[in-house]
Amino acid sequence: MGVPELIAVSRKYGSTPGWVLGGGGNTSFKTAEDLYIKASGFSLATLDADGVVRMSREKLAEIWRAEYPSDPGAREKRALADLMAARQPGEEPKRPSVETLMHDAFPQAYVVHTHPTLVNGLTCALRGEQTCAEILPEAVWIPIVNPGYYLSRIIEEKLASFAEQNGTPAEIVIMQNHGLVVASDTLAGIDVLSERVVTAIKSATGAAPDTSPVAPDPAGETIRTLLEKRYASVTFGANSEMLRRIQSEQTFAEVAGSFSPDHIVYAGHAPLYVEFASDSSAGAIAVGLDAAVDEYTQKHGSSPKVIAVSGVGVFGCGATEKTARLALDLFQDAVEVAFYAASFGGVSFMPEEEVEFIRGWEVEAFRTQVSTQ
Ligand SMILES: [Zn+2]
Structure with a gap:
């Protein structure tokens, strides 16, 4: 369990078609003291140790406790400065993902956040939330909010109320107009959860789009x-x-x-x-x-x-x-x-x-x- 496994799971989901595009998505592994998270600007498909930032969870805990201004711009600016200050010594050249705090909110060791096309077919749909409750009742639905600190805060609240109601932490989070998060203490668990989400949505949509190439128009x-x-x-x-x-x-x-x-x-x-x-x-x-x-x-x-x-x-x-x-x-x-x-x-x-x-x-x-x- 550790960073090599984090790199392996990142490359796996980063290189499987339909899970992320460009520099999208991020992954993390945590211990009691440290959160290892993908650095901003790196792609999951080609992630290596240089693209992983080690963060102090004690300093991240201070961000959770901090009071920030209510103005969205000022709030995100302050939270981002504190996030940068939560890097462990020696990690300064790297920039942690803006979704770092969200990863810290999950109690599980591994968190994999992706933007799968199929999942976004659900998150970007008028009946997305309702359908999600029907086909994936164990998933936590996150309504659309400003990304960054504020989004992390909302997720943290939803995770806390899920754990309180169910006596067990949530493992699947579906974010409106954004994507998917799965969390598990093992990589096998990450695969099981990902597969469950894909299977549920696939069986609700039926056919896949016909993306076969056509003869070019002159x-x-x-x-x-x-x-x-x-x-x-x-x-x-x-x-x-x-x-x-x-x-x-x-x-x-x-x-x-x-x-x-x-x-x-x-x-x-x-x-x-x-x-x-x-x-x-x-x-x-x-x-x-x-x-x-x-x-x-x-x-x-x-x-x-x-x-x-x-x-x-x-x-x-x-x-x-x-x-x-x-x-x-x-x-x-x-x-x-x-x-x-x-x-x-x-x-x-x-x-x-x-x-x-x-x-x-x-x-x-x-x-x-x-x-x-
Ligand atoms: Zn994202």
């Missing part, structure tokens, strides 16, 4: 060339479910908002939808595309990271190949989340004020910056 190359004049890197994707979703403004509405913090961080808070008449000339496409991107940029204060062109496919756009790829991957994830959410009453996006909180959050800005290096 307009795709024209559009990519145009976009490459604006962005350093452009990635293109097209598959059956994606094309079905970007067929019209109406079908696109189900992926037009923000599902989770990861979607905002990597794919932007709002993808751009564009459509052209099928007989459009290359010149007409160029004019229309330019106008759409300019209008978007003016409205949102930043250029789109995801551009969906009806009947053609989706372009992930960024300053590097990695950011362009991640934008496309997160949009594909959103398409699948929307597919699964249809089984649970349809999609439910993050509310505007939560989206703005994430967009302005210094911690997420750090993660975006690190993920693009």
